[in-house]
Amino acid sequence: MPLTSEHFRVITTTVPRPGPGEVLVRNRLMAVTAAMCTMMVAEELPIPSYRRGSPLWGAAIGEVVAAGPASEIEPGVLVKHGLGWRDYAVLEATEIDLIVPADAHDPGALLSHGAPAWAALRGVARVGSGDTVFVSGAAGGLGTLAGQIARHLGAKRVVGSTGSPEKADRLRRELGYDELVMRNEGTVTSQLRLVAPEGLDIVCDTVGGEQLEAAVENANTGARVALLGALSGQLGGDGLSTPTRLDSALLIRRRMEIRGVSLRDHPDAEREWTRVFVDGLAKGSFSFPHTRLHGLERAPEALRELVAGEHMGTVLVEL
Template sequence: MTTRTTPTRSTQVQLVARPQGWPTHDDFRTVIVDLPELGPGEVRVQNEFVSVDPYMRGRMNDVKSYTPPYPLGETMAGGAVGRVVASTAEGIAVGDVVLHQLGWRDVAQGPAAAFRVVPELPGVPLSAHLGILGMTGFTAYVGLLEIAQMQPGDTVLISGAAGAVGTAAGQIARLKGAGRVVGSAGSAEKVALVTQRFGYDAALCYKDAPVREQLPALVPDGVDVYFDNVGGDHLEAALDVMNRGGRIALCGAIAGYNTTDRVPGPDNMAKVITQGLTLRGFTLGDHMRHYADFARDMGEWFAAGQIDHDETVVDGIDHAVDAFLDLMRGASTGKMVVRTGPRG
């Protein structure tokens, strides 16, 4: 077994109650766990960053979905990146940077198969492996290019433009030859950000007026591809302006994640028929065969300085719930992560 100075306890955040509407701190607890000695083929990892993501809200509900709900009384699962501090596994050494899905904890331990070694890129924070270089960037890539079949010259509309997936999707659309990229965001500052840094030609603030009223002026020639992270009023507004044969990738519906009432559906679904539209939902597990293409393209763009990325960092595993609630309220820009390791 190889080791460096290694922690023997892990601080973890667990779900203890199913949220009704908006989650509260009472739905979670923080525990400190004594770690056992490493068994054969195991590793111990000092996490540096833990991911909080919108999909986690759905897993807090005890409903059938594409992935099982979070069990009560267990540590929240999700993406994390850290550095190996002890290993009895061949192929994973102390000091290696690894990704895993063991979630909201400052120290992770388990079999080697639960961890994937990733490169440490000069000048790039490890958190990028949770965002633009990881599942966030891959979500944008799959949604645009596989699900919506974006073509050069298309007008592309993206809701949640200032979020982690939205900032990636705007840039990928531009790099893949979109004719016009338009988005929605939650403040004037975020509108300025996405148009100045993340590939958008124009954007609207959905808090200024109904999206349905604002959108037509931004897309006078209609929309060919809509990447939906929001649902609700955004989907309704998009249906109004879709061109014939348009394609809609349904990635998320954050507008309804925390409501206790039924979210009204669009009143213009007849557009799907009259315009010959395609609406297709997706989750990444069905599309991992495209990961090699994503890794190749994103690696080339990143090396060439063609991709920008942003993140909101909250310090301390004990503030993971705060970070998640801020994310759900739209208080973050780019990828939201919790820093569990030292400042770098």
């Protein structure tokens, strides 16, 4: 069922006070992601699902405005935490990450979706010099960074998928992609054969379904396939259910590796990516495509527009 404004309510309540070991944070920015749709409808996830009638949550950046006894945190510092979708949040001091001044020149960049792509392409798929990389969902918050990461790691050729000619043009001009295959313009399999006749060495899949099937069919012997999302199911309202038909004989014959990627298995990826990304932004070797909407009341609209494919890159709400 499509999201509408009737699925959300903005509640006004008193600002809480921090207790011992807690801090009160005034949120400045929050991220909106496709996974939030899944968390509304799916029950069996590696992270808690949302509950009807309770506040939503997600990655956010804010300023500590008050600190309880024994918190050892000074008011005024910027922090990253997991209680977005609200103006103020009370958290245990152990639940926040301090933002160092060197990382704070554009705090929104710290809400990027690059860490999973970094873990997938560097740690799991092991992108190297000469590789041809395919990224499905290239215009999303993860995909816009995955192309840049692949190029940073030495990929010879980067191919992606998207559904908009305008997005495809920007992905080519700005974000490291050589070619794009278009949804609804012929089969993905036939398009991949045209734009990557040498085959695919690395697949970074965020979509599943037909696009994953096509990528595997066009993959080379020894290809590494990293699974990062299931957007064809997530955005279709079916949670994480994304049926995909793969030829097991083909997988064996070409000795492919297929692995699901979770940051739970890569505890250092977030810190590594932040260091690489912040340095790359300062040097101009990375860019941060994103959209900002203003006001907590616009967060539901931001999520609906994200699901509809109206935005490119990371979607942030400034509070």
